[in-house]
Amino acid sequence: MVQDAELVKRLKKMAAFIRRDSIQMSLKAGCGHVGPGLSWTDICTVLFFHQLRIDPKNPDWLNRDRFILSKGHGCLPLYSALARKGFFPMEKLDTFCQLDSCLGGHPDCLAVPGVEISTGSLGHGLPIAIGMAIAAKSDNKKYRVITVMGDGELQEGTVWEAAMAAAHYRLDNLTGIIDCNKLEIDGPVKEVMNIEPLKDKWKSFGWYVEEMDGNDIEDILSTLERVFGYKEEKPRIIIAHTIKGKGVSFMENQVVWHYKAPDNDEARQAIREIDLALTKLK
Amino acid sequence: MSEKSTSMRDVFRETVLELAEKNPDIFVLTADVGVSFGFPTMKERIPKQTVETGIAEQNMVGIATGLAHSGKIPFVFAHAFVLSMRALEQIRTDVCYSNANVKFVGYCGGVAGGVLGNTHHALEDIGILKSLPNMSIIVPADGKEMGKAVRAAVEHKGPVYMRIGRSNEPIIYQNDYNFEMGKAVTLREGKDISLIATGLVVSEALKAADELAEEGIDARVINIHTIKPLDRETVIRAAEETRGIVTVEEHNLWGGLGESVATVIAEEKCVPVKRIGIPDTFVVIGAHPEILERYGITASNIADKAREIVS
Ligand SMILES: Cc1ncc(C[n+]2csc(CCOP(=O)(O)OP(=O)(O)O)c2C)c(N)n1
Ligand SMILES: [Mg+2]
Numbered sequence: 017m018v019q020d021a022e023l024v025k026r027l028k029k030m031a032a033f034i035r036r037d038s039i040q041m042s043l044k045a046g047c048g049h050v051g052p053g054l055s056w057t058d059i060c061t062v063l064f065f066h067q068l069r070i071d072p073k074n075p076d077w078l079n080r081d082r083f084i085l086s087k088g089h090g091c092l093p094l095y096s097a098l099a100r101k102g103f104f105p106m107e108k109l110d111t112f113c114q115l116d117s118c119l120g121g122h123p124d125c126l127a128v129p130g131v132e133i134s135t136g137s138l139g140h141g142l143p144i145a146i147g148m149a150i151a152a153k154s155d156n157k158k159y160r161v162i163t164v165m166g167d168g169e170l171q172e173g174t175v176w177e178a179a180m181a182a183a184h185y186r187l188d189n190l191t192g193i194i195d196c197n198k199l200e201i202d203g204p205v206k207e208v209m210n211i212e213p214l215k216d217k218w219k220s221f222g223w224y225v226e227e228m229d230g231n232d233i234e235d236i237l238s239t240l241e242r243v244f245g246y247k248e249e250k251p252r253i254i255i256a257h258t259i260k261g262k263g264v265s266f267m268e269n270q271v272v273w274h275y276k277a278p279d280n281d282e283a284r285q286a287i288r289e290i291d292l293a294l295t296k297l298k
Numbered sequence: 299m300s301e302k303s304t305s306m307r308d309v310f311r312e313t314v315l316e317l318a319e320k321n322p323d324i325f326v327l328t329a330d331v332g333v334s335f336g337f338p339t340m341k342e343r344i345p346k347q348t349v350e351t352g353i354a355e356q357n358m359v360g361i362a363t364g365l366a367h368s369g370k371i372p373f374v375f376a377h378a379f380v381l382s383m384r385a386l387e388q389i390r391t392d393v394c395y396s397n398a399n400v401k402f403v404g405y406c407g408g409v410a411g412g413v414l415g416n417t418h419h420a421l422e423d424i425g426i427l428k429s430l431p432n433m434s435i436i437v438p439a440d441g442k443e444m445g446k447a448v449r450a451a452v453e454h455k456g457p458v459y460m461r462i463g464r465s466n467e468p469i470i471y472q473n474d475y476n477f478e479m480g481k482a483v484t485l486r487e488g489k490d491i492s493l494i495a496t497g498l499v500v501s502e503a504l505k506a507a508d509e510l511a512e513e514g515i516d517a518r519v520i521n522i523h524t525i526k527p528l529d530r531e532t533v534i535r536a537a538e539e540t541r542g543i544v545t546v547e548e549h550n551l552w553g554g555l556g557e558s559v560a561t562v563i564a565e566e567k568c569v570p571v572k573r574i575g576i577p578d579t580f581v582v583i584g585a586h587p588e589i590l591e592r593y594g595i596t597a598s599n600i601a602d603k604a605r606e607i608v609s
């Protein structure tokens with residue numbers, strides 16, 4: 017598929033900015049789920065800066081697409097994207113996890129403009145997304161509901177109760193994206209509790225299934241186009257193959273970076289790598 | 299690691315390992331939070347007695363029930379919020395209703411999760427679980443007490459919920475002491491006012507007693523480590539022998555220790571009671587001590603409440 021080279025470049029740049037924000041926020045706060053954030057940063061970028069129909073001036077716009085970060089611990093890029101979109105001032109990012117901040121370790125919908133629902137306890141996003149998708153149909157609204165889940169998160173039973181329900185109600189306005197980075201807290205997903213064969217599972221539950229490289233902007237762009245253009249009355253799921261900690265060499269695929277903040281040296285090194293990727297784009 | 303960790307989660311691991319290496323019926327289960335308490339070490343040392351369920355807390359409690367009904371003594375470790383809320387019906391119907399011998403460890407109880415925010419706090423776990431028949435609830439004040447609680451839980455037949463902090467909890471007990479489930483520990487005698495506390499914030503009650511002593515107010519400090527069954531006698535004696543009670547806990551004011559104590563007082567011997575805890579609200583973002591400070595779960599506020607009663 018031929019893509020607008022300018023668009024791809026713009027999104028790649030944005031993804032680098034978001035990665036940089038995430039490193040800076042966690043450095044300043046001394047905490048944060050850095051690996052889980054970097055993992056889905058490219059997906060976050062394409063959603064917020066290309067796909068989602070949302071309006072920062074009017075966060076409660078009735079026809080907006082609904083986005084739910086079901087893996088709420090991965091909120092660093094979400095906060096950055098919302099700020100860069102204009103939902104709140106960039107300076108707020110500096111308050112991440114400080115006393116009285118609206119930006120805590122998990123997103124709070126009453127505190128952060130643009131956050132649809134408070135998340136952080138895994139396995140909650142998909143059922144809520146189904147409720148929103150059913151409401152859209154009942155109101156004859158054209159908005160889409162999109163949720164990003166972790167691969168370890170799929171071990172929660174509620175995900176499969178929801179998987180059944182979404183297909184049952186033929187929710188073609190619902191798209192799930194699995195940030196399939198093959199890791200959770202206690203180690204590799206397949207060792208902790210195997211979830212494969214994932215594609216077959218979702219298919220057999222009645223979903224339209226796509227796979228993509230979730231760290232490749234071009235692939236994300238084209239897969240989302242296909243998925244949103246798909247016509248059958250089925251919910252859609254994208255298995256996004258990603259790398260936990262993507263973009264910072266020493267964080268990639270490392271379980272320890274699930275919840276850990278970089279120290280000054282590590283942050284400097286991380287930002288050097290991210291900036292290097294940026295200069296290569298020019 | 300030369301010095302032994304006094305963190306409750308580490309004491310839990312070491313105590314269970316010691317017991318489980320002698321008793322093959324002791325099991326440990328976790329749901330993808332094993333890294334928090336050294337589960338990998340347990341998998342090495344007692345491989346046949348460990349079960350990892352992945353992120354599936356309801357399933358984990360169901361599995362523990364099955365193990366318990368087959369003669370095992372399962373310890374279930376997860377965040378306090380997911381145990382007491384996500385897996386609640388399994389705990390109530392599978393575990394408590396059949397009096398299954400399952401032991402729970404609720405990690406990051408209260409607001410120990412700090413900046414992780416409200417999804418990760420458990421300010422209602424005690425209130426929820428204390429309303430379940432057959433359930434015993436222990437909130438150890440420090441690592442040493444956690445070790446004793448784990449041993450007592452193994453001896454006890456029936457479900458026990460132990461609520462712990464995150465790590466590096468304050469140290470209360472310098473020396474060995476007698477721990478008995480259901481029996482409060484009087485940490486400091488006093489005749490003017492009783493400070494009744496539970497969990498990590500027992501340390502604040504002790505500091506408050508020091509502060510009050512400087513003004514000539516003689517405060518008794520009672521650590522109620524077992525919230526259920528409650529040591530009614532010790533509470534009644536406090537009411538009889540001092541002029542009032544201040545309760546201190548890291549929990550919603552509804553449902554916690556203060557509510558249990560106030561109930562006993564209302565039923566048996568009326569004296570003024572002031573309760574310190576979280577006032578029925580979701581809390582602000584902040585570090586653990588910052589949150590406690592914000593809602594007045596501090597030595598100075600405890601002392602203030604004591605002064606109000608005494609004066
Ligand atoms: C219901 C629930 N159980 C446990 C946790 C603790 N927890 C936070 S993140 C995490 C691992 C998530 O793994 P995965 O879904 O693969 O997300 P990733 O970080 O890899 O993107 C766990 C167990 C939680 N937040 N919610
Ligand atoms: Mg994962």
